[in-house]
Amino acid sequence: xxxxxxxxxxxxxxxxxxxxxxxxxxxxxxxxxxxxxxxxxxxxxxxxxxxxxxxxxxxxxxxxxxxxxxxxxxxxxxxxxxxxxxxxxxxxxxxxxxxxxxxxxxxxxxxxxxxxxxxxxxxxxxxxxxxxxxxxxxxxx
Amino acid sequence: xxxxxxxxxxxxxxxxxxxxxxxxxxxxxxxxxxxxxxxxxxxxxxxxxxxxxxxxxxxxxxxxxxxxxxxxxxxxxxxxxxxxxxxxxxxxxxxxxxxxxxxxxxxxxxxxxxxxxxxx
Numbered sequence: 001x002x003x004x005x006x007x008x009x010x011x012x013x014x015x016x017x018x019x020x021x022x023x024x025x026x027x028x029x030x031x032x033x034x035x036x037x038x039x040x041x042x043x044x045x046x047x048x049x050x051x052x053x054x055x056x057x058x059x060x061x062x063x064x065x066x067x068x069x070x071x072x073x074x075x076x077x078x079x080x081x082x083x084x085x086x087x088x089x090x091x092x093x094x095x096x097x098x099x100x101x102x103x104x105x106x107x108x109x110x111x112x113x114x115x116x117x118x119x120x121x122x123x124x125x126x127x128x129x130x131x132x133x134x135x136x137x138x139x140x141x
Numbered sequence: 142x143x144x145x146x147x148x149x150x151x152x153x154x155x156x157x158x159x160x161x162x163x164x165x166x167x168x169x170x171x172x173x174x175x176x177x178x179x180x181x182x183x184x185x186x187x188x189x190x191x192x193x194x195x196x197x198x199x200x201x202x203x204x205x206x207x208x209x210x211x212x213x214x215x216x217x218x219x220x221x222x223x224x225x226x227x228x229x230x231x232x233x234x235x236x237x238x239x240x241x242x243x244x245x246x247x248x249x250x251x252x253x254x255x256x257x258x259x260x261x
Contacts, residue, residue: 011202054246058239085259096223103259108231111251112224118246119220125234125253133259138220138248 029074029094031115032140035067035082038124039131051120051136059124061132071140083133094139099123101135115139219247231255 036048041063044052048064056062068082074097076090091098094115101109101123113121117139124134152174162170219238227234232255240247 011198051246051248053243054239054241054248057242058237058250106230107228108256109228109234109251109253110226111222113220113222113249115220116218119218120248121220121222122239122248122250123253124250125231126256127258129258 030071030140031074031076031090031094031097032069032071032136032138033080033082033088034069034136035086036134036136037065037067037128037131038134039063039065048136050118051122051138054120055122055136059122063131065131067133082135086133086135088135099137113137220249222249222251225251227253230257 034048036045038055038059038061040061043063043065044056045064045066047066047069048055052064055064070080070082072080072090074090074094075092079087079089079102081087085104087102089098089100089102091100096112097115098112099110099121100107103126108126109123111123115121115137120136120138122134122136124132126133155174221238222236225234225236231253234251234253237250237252238247239250
């Protein structure tokens with residue numbers, strides 16, 4: 001007599017994994033947008049720990065402070081307002097996302113990107129008081 | 142597998158030795174008796190069919206798991222920029238694909254220059 005218990009457990013585990021993974025891929029995705037002030041110093045905002053190593057290693061800044069943040073579900077229906085005068089308009093899914101950053105009525109950056117997992121997209125170079133502003137976009141689960 | 146009960150019964154049927162012979166004769170006789178083994182019964186058809194289905198189910202489960210975990214969307218890929226347009230107020234721009242020093246994290250950077258200072 002063959003013991004089928006391990007097989008049943010394995011099948012149940014696979015079914016559970018499939019049910020957990022497949023809807024997340026097929027469904028909508030959430031995008032985190034963080035407005036960050038980068039400057040020289042030592043302070044790194046705890047809310048930026050996940051991207052601090054990447055930014056410190058590649059940008060000429062050592063201090064990163066979170067100014068504002070928002071999370072939107074893609075595809076986004078309305079532009080996201082951040083800081084005092086910035087607007088981020090998003091169009092399309094994460095694997096073909098159009099992003100437009102405006103300040104007031106002036107369009108600054110318009111780009112298209114393929115976003116993957118925890119790999120962030122940084123849009124930066126906006127001079128500000130005490131540093132430079134940048135936007136950090138990344139998918140969240 | 143040897144059926145020892147049957148072997149024991151078969152050995153009982155053999156005539157007992159009443160006189161001691163040479164060691165060679167003893168071991169020859171012992172070997173001849175010890176070869177009395179019972180043939181294995183032929184495997185039942187439903188057993189082999191069940192094993193086949195079990196193997197097929199296992200193979201299917203492994204294939205499904207592989208498909209789920211190794212599909213292209215599950216592979217760790219880096220974010221990349223496919224197009225860029227900057228406003229007239231920018232004097233320059235660049236796209237960088239970046240990797241952290243420990244190599245664990247990747248990302249893309251769009252950097253513009255020439256903008257006027259803003260008061261956020």
